[in-house]
Amino acid sequence: MAARHRTPTMWDVARAAGVSQATVSIVLKGDPGSRVSATTVERINDAVQALGYRPNATAKALRERVAELVGFIGDEVASAPFAGEIVEGAQERAWQDGQLLLVVNTGGRRDLEQAAVEQMLSHQVRRFIYASMYNRPVTLPPSLESEEVVILNAVDPSGTTWSVSPDEVEGGRAATRRLIDAGHRRIAMIDIQTLESRLPAAVGRYEGYVAALEDAGLGIDPELVRFGGGSPEHGFEHAGALMDQAAPPTAIFCANDRTAWGAYQALTERGLRIPDDVSIVGFDNQETVAPFLRPALTTMNLPFRDMGWAAADLLLTGGAARKGKARSMRLRCELVERDSVATPRERA
Amino acid sequence: MAARHRTPTMWDVARAAGVSQATVSIVLKGDPGSRVSATTVERINDAVQALGYRPNATAKALRERVAELVGFIGDEVASAPFAGEIVEGAQERAWQDGQLLLVVNTGGRRDLEQAAVEQMLSHQVRRFIYASMYNRPVTLPPSLESEEVVILNAVDPSGTTWSVSPDEVEGGRAATRRLIDAGHRRIAMIDIQTLESRLPAAVGRYEGYVAALEDAGLGIDPELVRFGGGSPEHGFEHAGALMDQAAPPTAIFCANDRTAWGAYQALTERGLRIPDDVSIVGFDNQETVAPFLRPALTTMNLPFRDMGWAAADLLLTGGAARKGKARSMRLRCELVERDSVATPRERA
Numbered sequence: 282m283a284a285r286h287r288t289p290t291m292w293d294v295a296r297a298a299g300v301s302q303a304t305v306s307i308v309l310k311g312d313p314g315s316r317v318s319a320t321t322v323e324r325i326n327d328a329v330q331a332l333g334y335r336p337n338a339t340a341k342a343l344r345e346r347v348a349e350l351v352g353f354i355g356d357e358v359a360s361a362p363f364a365g366e367i368v369e370g371a372q373e374r375a376w377q378d379g380q381l382l383l384v385v386n387t388g389g390r391r392d393l394e395q396a397a398v399e400q401m402l403s404h405q406v407r408r409f410i411y412a413s414m415y416n417r418p419v420t421l422p423p424s425l426e427s428e429e430v431v432i433l434n435a436v437d438p439s440g441t442t443w444s445v446s447p448d449e450v451e452g453g454r455a456a457t458r459r460l461i462d463a464g465h466r467r468i469a470m471i472d473i474q475t476l477e478s479r480l481p482a483a484v485g486r487y488e489g490y491v492a493a494l495e496d497a498g499l500g501i502d503p504e505l506v507r508f509g510g511g512s513p514e515h516g517f518e519h520a521g522a523l524m525d526q527a528a529p530p531t532a533i534f535c536a537n538d539r540t541a542w543g544a545y546q547a548l549t550e551r552g553l554r555i556p557d558d559v560s561i562v563g564f565d566n567q568e569t570v571a572p573f574l575r576p577a578l579t580t581m582n583l584p585f586r587d588m589g590w591a592a593a594d595l596l597l598t599g600g601a602a603r604k605g606k607a608r609s610m611r612l613r614c615e616l617v618e619r620d621s622v623a624t625p626r627e628r629a
Numbered sequence: 630m631a632a633r634h635r636t637p638t639m640w641d642v643a644r645a646a647g648v649s650q651a652t653v654s655i656v657l658k659g660d661p662g663s664r665v666s667a668t669t670v671e672r673i674n675d676a677v678q679a680l681g682y683r684p685n686a687t688a689k690a691l692r693e694r695v696a697e698l699v700g701f702i703g704d705e706v707a708s709a710p711f712a713g714e715i716v717e718g719a720q721e722r723a724w725q726d727g728q729l730l731l732v733v734n735t736g737g738r739r740d741l742e743q744a745a746v747e748q749m750l751s752h753q754v755r756r757f758i759y760a761s762m763y764n765r766p767v768t769l770p771p772s773l774e775s776e777e778v779v780i781l782n783a784v785d786p787s788g789t790t791w792s793v794s795p796d797e798v799e800g801g802r803a804a805t806r807r808l809i810d811a812g813h814r815r816i817a818m819i820d821i822q823t824l825e826s827r828l829p830a831a832v833g834r835y836e837g838y839v840a841a842l843e844d845a846g847l848g849i850d851p852e853l854v855r856f857g858g859g860s861p862e863h864g865f866e867h868a869g870a871l872m873d874q875a876a877p878p879t880a881i882f883c884a885n886d887r888t889a890w891g892a893y894q895a896l897t898e899r900g901l902r903i904p905d906d907v908s909i910v911g912f913d914n915q916e917t918v919a920p921f922l923r924p925a926l927t928t929m930n931l932p933f934r935d936m937g938w939a940a941a942d943l944l945l946t947g948g949a950a951r952k953g954k955a956r957s958m959r960l961r962c963e964l965v966e967r968d969s970v971a972t973p974r975e976r977a
Contacts, residue, residue, distance in 0.1 A: 335747065335751050350731075350752075357713075365713070365734075368732075369736075372733065376741070379748070381731065381733060381749070381752075383698075383729065383731050384730070384731075384732040385729060386713075386716065386720060388717075397729065400697070400727070400729055402683065403683050404698075513921040514921075539917075539921070542921065543921075546923050567917070569915070569917050569918065570917065573862075573887070575865075575894050
């Protein structure tokens with residue numbers, strides 16, 4: 282389809298100002314050493330205003346071979362129910378440098394990913410954020426290998442590309458320590474995947490749980506550790522089984538908020554009150570879940586906005602361009618205190 | 630920052646193939662009337678392959694003044710917990726034409742919106758989707774008035790721009806009819822806003838509720854209609870009040886799933902079972918909520934993916950370019966049957 286109206290060009294500005302196109306070009310480039318008179322500059326600026334001329338960023342991108350665009354390639358992250366903040370954080374940082382974020386969801390399909398990368402490259406995009414919905418090991422598509430890339434919410438097993446991800450281990454430790462500090466000793470954990478999954482969120486949060494118990498001189502009771510699948514159904518099933526055993530826990534660390542939601546349902550069904558009978562800590566601070574459970578859920582915040590911001594910042598300050606010096610940047614998860622933790626009751 | 634490596638140009642292809650740049654240009658344009666020999670074409674194609682040359686889309690956009698980009702400007706929609714599907718649907722349709730979606734969230738700020746539009750225009754973007762997180766009346770920024778725009782998940786009160794939004798009235802009618810068909814006569818509604826808000830979702834769903842009751846020859850009992858604020862707390866409070874009155878309803882139509890979630894909490898707290906004691910229908914089919922309530926929530930699906938797809942389709946097939954013929958396209962909300970509706974019990 283052809284354009285329906287003509288955008289004013291530099292030639293139109295020149296004609297309106299009664300000067301050459303070269304003069305307009307010199308003035309708009311803002312070259313301080315140019316010999317154009319002040320009245321001519323003023324005439325050109327007036328013509329720019331009157332015509333609504335806007336300097337052509339596409340032309341600029343073409344000239345400089347670097348567009349004012351940051352490519353954001355996400356498997357599902359841009360449409361994940363809880364990760365929109367990643368995009369917002371990255372965009373906020375890009376905006377500071379007058380850059381736009383070009384977002385594409387690939388749905389995890391390699392062919393779409395490849396086509397998106399190709400098209401972005403042909404639009405002179407030279408900086409990329411490669412984001413994952415879940416914190417997991419990822420492999421870059423070959424066409425991105427020589428570009429400036431930051432991997433987001435994931436890790437690069439080869440260690441050659443910068444990555445920004447949450448500090449899962451420290452988060453798991455802080456969540457568990459919150460329960461220890463409240464006086465709990467029998468603390469269960471319902472993880473979101475098995476350790477064999479090698480999912481950093483599952484493995485790291487578990488390692489943090491173990492470390493916090495060891496820090497406090499408490500042993501690991503295998504009866505109290507369950508591996509679910511991360512959904513409310515799994516939380517419901519495993520929390521129910523935990524409470525039905527001979528020596529139930531007084532507190533449960535659920536490795537995500539959805540698992541915690543299922544645990545709430547299992548406890549409510551058994552007439553157990555939170556936090557009076559059982560304390561719960563979640564993970565993710567999922568904004569559509571955690572504040573609305575009854576009681577509101579104490580949980581660990583995933584620093585999505587900060588992660589997006591940090592990834593864009595690494596690209597725009599040139600940090601990500603230093604090949605051979607790539608490293609993982611792990612951002613801290615903060616405890617969000619709500620109403621699901623209390624001191625354990627004395628056993629009758 | 631300067632580019633770190635040089636992308637092969639048409640000149641490089643020409644040098645490698647031993648022909649002029651003009652010949653390469655003619656061959657790559659695929660002009661059927663050109664007199665270039667088959668062996669030369671082959672030599673050029675080999676050089677393109679060997680060098681990894683890719684035709685420069687930025688140059689093409691500059692030449693044609695229409696880029697292979699569709700601008701997607703959202704207030705918060707691109708990061709809303711339940712509306713990522715809008716972006717996916719639009720992107721899916723854009724992909725079919727080899728176009729990328731350039732997504733920007735403005736957070737509802739007019740200054741950011743203006744800057745984003747300016748920057749997109751300077752990148753030769755000429756087609757725009759202007760999306761709202763909530764179905765509401767919107768006014769386009771002036772710089773978009775002469776561009777091809779489709780308003781998404783919102784309506785244009787001036788009637789000059791195409792819009793795609795859900796059919797709220799028909800959705801409210803279908804939700805209420807589901808409860809009538811199950812045999813309920815005392816059906817309450819908890820809306821997500823007052824009618825004075827003029828929010829199409831609040832007003833339309835209420836109109837649908839009224840229409841369904843009238844269709845069935847049932848009157849509107851003002852005691853059974855409540856106006857909340859759309860969050861679980863509002864559902865909790867209003868459902869509690871509804872059940873505590875002298876003649877409580879046997880069914881509640883909650884105008885969103887979050888309100889329904891709060892209603893579940895209020896009913897559970899009163900020892901009432903869903904659906905045996907009270908039936909509930911929600912609205913939105915919010916994927917992080919509806920399937921995980923116990924019992925799973927029967928609700929109306931918002932056709933987000935279809936809406937995004939339809940908006941991009943209107944732009945790409947030229948439908949949105951027919952100024953003076955703008956109209957509202959309203960897409961149907963389908964009932965998603967789960968487990969929260971049953972036949973009312975006989976009163977003892």
